[in-house]
Amino acid sequence: MEEWLVLVNPKAGYRSHAEARTREALRRGGVKATVRVPTTVKAMRDAVDMGAREGRRRFVAVGGDGTINVVVDQLLQHEWNEPPVVGLLPSGSGSDLARTFDIAQNIEEAATTLHGDAHKRVDVGVLEGNWGSRYFINVAEAGLTAAVLHRALTLPRWLGSSKYHLALALTFPRIRLVEMTLQAGDMEFSGTSLLAVFANARYFAGGWHIAPHASTSDGLFDIQVFTASKKDVPRLWWLAKSGSHIDEPQIRTVVADSFSLSVSAPWPVEADGEYFGEGSMRGRIRRGAVLLKTAHP
Template sequence: MGLRVALAVHPDSGKGAAARVAGTVAARLRGATDRLDLLAANTVEESHALMREAHGAGLDALVVLGGDGAAHQAVQFCAGTDIALGVIPSGTGNDLARALGMPTNPLAAVDAVAAALLAGRTRKMDLGRLGDTWFSTVLCAGFDASVNARANRMRWPSGPRRYDLAVVAELASFRTRRLTVTTDTDRLDLEATLVAVGNTGWYGGGIPICPSARADDGLFDLTVVGRASRGQLIRMLPTLRTGKHLNHPAVRTLRARQVTLSGNDWPAYADGEPLGTLPVTVTCVPEALTVLG
């Protein structure tokens, strides 16, 4: 039957960036496959329907052209199966592509994916799981989740600058709350500003919130920021881009296979997508996803 691959395109990703390069991406992938199916969807419902149809026909790999939201939907499709996932970044954050070491330019990324397909080169990565939902990068709650929600509502600017402006806007209203973090070996009860549970290191378009996180060690890395005044947060924010926030006295780090966050009703976001409110329990599932590369 040969190598069958589906290309999932989210045309609206990156303010239309995905749509502009979709034809070129498809042409380059065809040279590495025996059959390429194109799945174009602008909504989650459309994406799910197209992926279910492709799955029923038999697939070896799914390549997604889009941002972290598109990648999140593709992860739900590929997790726990033998279908390999390839990611070509063309969105706002592109944090999963970053964690996979993909080039930031989508045309360079498709060449890397095509080379992996031709060579049959795959590897396994861990995923986080919350109920029936998988996540590949970072689950967060508190200040960072509030920033994520605000950034998702903004239509301008594009790229990481949107996240930066959302941070400034959220500083005016955010307040710390009581939080309990329970892991396999630890329990923290504290007045908290934010908590991030990292399967990989980055969120928010390249912020290394959990800089030591690895997606192949079977464990989450946690970054917990305790009580911090508005002034302290303002001084801490520039260090987030360098990973030096871990040196701040308000920051605690943990490692765990399973984590429960409770004590308040903060919204929880993972891969930039809303996943309800606390309390939540998340588990790191080793080697749950096959990726190209």
């Protein structure tokens, strides 16, 4: 079996001791691997590039959604005859992609997925804006939750997923509805909105079931436009925890393989726990771009 290149984000989570736990889990499981511990985003990208130049095809991201987002984005800067295989060992405060695939939320149990040949061919989203072109594998948003994420990044890591609730309370008073135009599939929406969601997978923000019908293998974004007023946000925020917000009349939904979003004012954009920037953007799906290692086919 080809060796894994395991890339550990030592800063993911709070006191996760990710490197030591990863090495021990791999040793106990008899997983053949080279472990590298990049300490910055640039170093993580450089480690991916080095692995690709070495001819590797099997990569493991140890961290949260931000870590796998960086790894996948950098992998897809390279040309592949066959999609690269990506494993995930969660150690971050969110680790929402793992929830979609029923991967355990800890390094030790998740390491068992690195055995065998089971994997799923997974679509990846592409976002193009004033930040350039970036890939993402889980969920992207523009508006309220992107602003919340941007604020949450400044809060102490020991808060875990509860930092998103605190960030909402701190951000909410300054949020304004924005005039936007969205073209996606058979939807042409023009009006005011607090939030637009572009989901490839199902969960975000530490377990919130934002897109219960999303699929990572159908070649489509699950798109939601929140037309609610600010007074409706607390109720919709809690409904989104279970995915029951989706049937509310203030939520416009469509599935599409691409979209174009224009906004009248700077609007924050994030994907998979990483803040991209502000403004209008375009998106599209790249089908079956990676093979995600899972316990079952």
